[in-house]
Amino acid sequence: MSDKPVSDHRASDISRRRLIGTAGAAGAAGLVLGATGGATVYAAAGPGAAPDGKALTSVGSTAVPFHGAHQAGITTPLQARGHLVAFDLAPGAGRKEAAALLRRWSEAARRMTAGRPPADAGGDTGVALDAGPSSLTVTFGFGRTFFGRTGLDARRPAALDPLPDFSSDHLDPRRSDGDLWVQIGADDALVAFHALRAIQKEAGEAARVRWQMNGFNRSPGATAHPMTTRNLMGQIDGTGNPKPSESDFDRRVFVPADGGAEGPEWMAGGSYAVVRRIRMLLDDWEKLARGDQEKVIGRRKSDGAPLTGGTETTELDLDKAGPDGKPVIPANAHARISAPEQNGGAAMLRRPFSYHDGIGADGTPDAGLLFICWQADPLRGFVPVQRKLDRGDALSPFVRHEASGLFAVPGGARDGEYVGQRLLEG
Numbered sequence: 026m027s028d029k030p031v032s033d034h035r036a037s038d039i040s041r042r043r044l045i046g047t048a049g050a051a052g053a054a055g056l057v058l059g060a061t062g063g064a065t066v067y068a069a070a071g072p073g074a075a076p077d078g079k080a081l082t083s084v085g086s087t088a089v090p091f092h093g094a095h096q097a098g099i100t101t102p103l104q105a106r107g108h109l110v111a112f113d114l115a116p117g118a119g120r121k122e123a124a125a126l127l128r129r130w131s132e133a134a135r136r137m138t139a140g141r142p143p144a145d146a147g148g149d150t151g152v153a154l155d156a157g158p159s160s161l162t163v164t165f166g167f168g169r170t171f172f173g174r175t176g177l178d179a180r181r182p183a184a185l186d187p188l189p190d191f192s193s194d195h196l197d198p199r200r201s202d203g204d205l206w207v208q209i210g211a212d213d214a215l216v217a218f219h220a221l222r223a224i225q226k227e228a229g230e231a232a233r234v235r236w237q238m239n240g241f242n243r244s245p246g247a248t249a250h251p252m253t254t255r256n257l258m259g260q261i262d263g264t265g266n267p268k269p270s271e272s273d274f275d276r277r278v279f280v281p282a283d284g285g286a287e288g289p290e291w292m293a294g295g296s297y298a299v300v301r302r303i304r305m306l307l308d309d310w311e312k313l314a315r316g317d318q319e320k321v322i323g324r325r326k327s328d329g330a331p332l333t334g335g336t337e338t339t340e341l342d343l344d345k346a347g348p349d350g351k352p353v354i355p356a357n358a359h360a361r362i363s364a365p366e367q368n369g370g371a372a373m374l375r376r377p378f379s380y381h382d383g384i385g386a387d388g389t390p391d392a393g394l395l396f397i398c399w400q401a402d403p404l405r406g407f408v409p410v411q412r413k414l415d416r417g418d419a420l421s422p423f424v425r426h427e428a429s430g431l432f433a434v435p436g437g438a439r440d441g442e443y444v445g446q447r448l449l450e451g
């Protein structure tokens with residue numbers, strides 16, 4: 026290693042490599058920045074500059090703008106840490122209190138994502154002192170029950186109608202749904218926790234935490250080059266995601282700028298998030314031989330390539346038969362069943378975090394996937410695919426859906442605006 030200061034080369038080079046690599050690999054997580062997402066990553070306040078002017082490593086210095094056509098945290102590359110937290114409005118809190126809350130939250134998020142304390146007034150916990158923004162994103166959404174509590178039922182999108190029941194659901198209502206949902210992501214655990222505490226504190230008397238879940242992904246720089254992440258089953262997970270370079274990406278993921286045929290207009294540039302806490306039955310999964318694990322998914326574990334050959338980005342050959350005449354990618358393989366061409370084109374952008382909450386009451390790991398998928402309409406994304414998976418996915422015996430939420434995530438706030446203003450003041 027040269028004795029050049031970090032800020033001279035590593036900060037800018039690694040940030041750039043991460044950006045380009047993610048896009049070039051189309052990517053790593055299938056999440057590409059820039060052109061369509063509005064979530065352009067840039068080095069904060071000068072190359073590698075910390076709030077106090079000292080140099081930061083690339084991880085700290087990378088900032089994701091708060092303002093834009095879409096909220097950050099949707100097309101942003103997966104971060105190493107994540108917190109999902111749902112709130113219910115406090116008894117007696119209505120539209121006015123909700124508007125004030127979203128204004129406070131947006132201001133805190135705007136400041137923290139730029140590496141600043143959540144408010145000027147002091148009282149900051151100091152947990153993120155010394156660190157840069159570390160790709161922090163804070164994303165806000167509204168659950169179905171929010172609209173009744175705020176007298177806004179007439180403006181509730183049809184897309185927030187409850188998800189259908191699935192036969193394999195084991196849902197815990199106390200860890201499901203919620204009036205408001207906040208997704209926090211950052212590449213540093215302290216930065217993410219700092220944002221979580223600030224958001225909880227800013228809720229004040231207006232809202233109470235309903236549930237909270239904590240997740241993680243691989244840290245940037247842990248692999249020799251940017252790669253699609255792995256989940257806790259050891260699979261490369263994210264390959265088949267729609268890519269922002271594809272012409273139908275925006276149509277699939279975001280509500281059109283005019284609100285679209287189904288509206289509502291206040292959701293222009295927004296997206297719907299389906300959140301599922303999916304426990305992985307790892308003790309059972311890990312007993313399977315690697316070849317059998319690969320047949321469950323239809324892809325190789327080593328590099329994520331289809332069992333029909335090629336590399337991670339090669340298309341699945343769903344018609345190819347083996348010497349025994351059976352399809353090489355089994356009829357019930359997860360990647361076959363969930364593919365858009367098997368579901369009338371239904372597609373979603375999967376952007377999960379893994380979780381591990383120790384050992385459950387049954388003595389097995391309480392670990393799995395905080396599955397989050399983004400789409401312009403859940404009835405054209407998550408629902409048809411989950412229906413199909415529910416009827417015969419080879420992965421089903423190894424997973425259990427334990428909690429669920431569906432949230433309307435409005436478009437990004439313009440300069441001077443707060444998230445959700447068009448709903449709350451429109």
Ligand SMILES: C=CC1=C(C)c2cc3[nH]c(cc4nc(cc5[nH]c(cc1n2)c(C)c5CCC(=O)O)C(CCC(=O)O)=C4C)c(C)c3C=C
Binds near residue numbers: 407
């Ligand atoms: C309803 C949607 C889906 C749920 C729920 C889901 C759970 C789930 N998936 C994996 C692991 C993998 N999934 C993969 C592909 C894949 N999965 C879905 C949808 C759901 N998955 C889709 C739409 C796709 C893409 C299909 C395609 O376009 O080909 C893969 C293969 C690699 C990849 O494309 O990402 C893996 C691995 C787990 C472990 C899981 C629940 C815990």
Ligand SMILES: [Fe+2]
Binds near residue numbers: 359363
């Ligand atoms: Fe999947």
